[in-house]
Amino acid sequence: APAAAQETFTWKVQSHWPGASSSYTDSLVRLQRVLEERTDGRLKLKLYEAGALFKAQETFNAVSRGILEMGTISPSYAQDKVSLAGIASGLPFAFRNVWEAEYFHQGMGFEQMLRDEAAEHNVYWATDKVYPTEMVIKKPINNWEDFTSLKIRSSGVLQKFLTEAGAAASYIPGSELYSALDSGIVDGAHWGAAQGAASMALYEVAKYHVQPALNIAGTDVIIVSMKALNKLPKDMQEIVKDALDEQFWIRTNEYLYKERLTLAKVIAEQGVQVNVLPDDVQDKLVKAAQAMWDEEGERSANAKKALDMLKGYLAELGYL
Amino acid sequence: MSIEILTLLFFGSLLFFLLLGLPLAFVLGGVSVIFLYFTWGFDSFYMVASQIWGTMGSFTLVAIPLFVFMAMVLERTGVARDLYRMMHLWFGGLRGGLAIGTLVICAVFAAMVGISGAAVVAMGTIALPSMLERGYDRKMALGVINTGGGWGILIPPSILMILYALITGVSVGQMFAAGIMPGVLLMVMTVLYILIRSTLQPHLAPALPPEERGTWPEKLRALRAVLLPIGVVFMVLGSIIGGITTPTEAAAMGVLGSLISAAVYRQLKWSILQEAAIRTFKLTGMIMWILFAAHAFSAAYQSMGAQELIEGMMQHIPGGPWGIIVAMMVIIFFLAMVLDPVGIMLITLPVFMPIVKSLGFDPIWFGILFVINMEIGYKTPPFGFNLFYLKGVVPPGITMKDIYTSVVPFVIIEIIAIGIIMVFPEIATWLPGVFF
Amino acid sequence: MSVLTAFISGVTRLNDFVGRWIALLVFAMFAFLLLEVGFRYLLNAPTAWTNELTQMLFGVYAVMSGGYIMAHRGHVNVDLLHSKLPPRKRAVMDIFTSLIFFIFTLALLWFGIDMASESISSWETTYSAWNPPVWPVKLAIPVGTGLLVLQGLAKLLEDIAIAFNLDYHRPDQSISEGEQS
């Protein structure tokens, strides 16, 4: 091989997951291993746990400026740059199954639309996985009054949605979430789904796991600096992109498997019960959600296009 | 350049410029920028600005100005002074009585806040003048506040424990439960130390002469002074435990309580509130600028490869499982002399936790050892948050040297406490087992 | 030397003025947190804006304090060596260490301006449920740092005057050394 091809690269990677999060190992450490193997050790990732170099909200900017070569984020942290990020972080009660969101991203071209918008900021966007966001609550929801009497810890678009739907949603920082649930400042919260809730020990203080999901979306994203990517020899650029494409399918599938595993475990060991929302509650939530979707489409022409595409798709599936 | 040499140069420069008298915040920030330039390049300064932005957005820190303001109001309106007069009338006959009373107030404060800065500043404002006025040795008084003020992170609620739980995946509730008995242990040991020391050297913490101890009617009248502080404590703790507020919001309840107290004392005047607000601004700003720079400093150290250094060190530890645990404690102790707790957590825990678990130790128990070690770090020179916060409130005559040397016996007590909890892990692990 | 004295006392007065107003934000933070507790606990209707607004006020409060505190010599240092030196030697040492001060604060000023102008150019909002503009808080970083740099410059000039025995009047003692209580 030519001498230039033998050059080795070390990338700083800022995670938005703490080290104890399963995604840190399953997504990032996996990617680190795969890339090192496939480039014969020419590309090394140096991983940093959540907050070590940059806070999650700043990671997109750092990668965009090329200070960091790679990072992980939630789309919501890039909303001021990427107009599609609102739709990417999940419209409430749109998809009913994870495969539907997978097909929307990869089969219908939503992922490419995201990639094009991020590219304007010198960022290569690759959704790590698609997964549901589900609530845990302290007392079950058996009717609409039960739902509207809830105080729920939420954030971003879902906080707005839950408020407009009639519950009392407020934002409490993650560090105070456990205590807030424990002492009854809030009656419910969403932190990912089962794995997220278990990682925050929320099932110790809230025993009902609510289904269906509040949303299903590409909530974890791997972002790469285009500057760093373009510095790599062509063959290595392909290896990186292929590995990221493959990562989406492997991780989505693995994550779903682990969701079920975690839920089964907390049901068996901590007495957690699955609380399936009654049909009339679901219907009301879907109506409240649909009223909100259009706001996301107003962000840009691109967002409008994506929303129309989504609505057409959902109609095709028989949901609208 | 290897991380070993970088580490020496990095912390060497920190100490050098600290000794030259440049304020801590600027030393931390300036040294970070210089080292970032040589290891990462000009663009990386963005990280310094970004760390400051992140610190400005930390909700739990909002409790600092509120608790400090509460303390300022209680002090300026005379509520705190009357509380100390009461303690002196009742316990003045006991050598070290005021110091012990201060420790009790510290423990109550620790149950109200999850961070250490607010308590140190508050107690430095309230308790220090009272003890000095009554002839307490300045090192005794400073040491008591340094150590008691730091209990906020061991007695629940505790932000540091929540972070530990997030990074290591243990239960927050179990960590909180585990902190209670070690907190009591530390309290008992510290009180015993003060009793013994003031018996041997009465001039350090003098008792009130018998003729000044007050009559029973006087004592009973003075008891009224505890009603308002108890009311404030009740408002804060009650609203946390009763599920009315988060710990941060509870700080606002504390302010409300202090304002009510001021009104009862007929001292609810704009001049007093304004002065309290300005002193609060100065102290909170001082803490925040140190935090801004400290966060940039530990991020810079991490970017240089701090974790590899720890990984490398762990490969050369002899002495079996217990040798490894002790070595970890020693490493944390030295890091805590120069780094902030959150930085230490991010650097060491990812390396330590897998080892701790594979050796079969309880991560909750290790977490308690870790948190006590952080408490020690808060007051070990040259870089300890409690030391600097205290420096910000002491009267002009008290120097950094006084504050530095005041902590020695209290650090030794806490090291002994770590030893005791190592030998009797049940002190930490029993309560979580009962609760969960 | 009157220009020098005027500059030093002007900067100190400016920081004093700004600080006295910003210090009052503590009342607003208190009020909003209390309001949120009331809304949530008594009315069962938590707001989307109180805690976030409190957080933003706190950010401004903290970052704008740097210059005021420096004007009042409130940034703590280690005085083991420093306080034992005679005034001229201390001034010389402070001139030397001011290099570190300016490296930090100018880097912060540069990237603070960068960060704020980026935020202003896109009229960045927080995208929370309340979704307020975030640029005023980001703008506080360069403004607060700028005030700190000015005060640092004033101190440097003062130190130079002391070190070289320049004929110069110390600015209002009550402002630079007062309020030690």
Ligand code: NA
């Ligand atoms: Na506490």
Ligand code: NA
């Ligand atoms: Na220390």
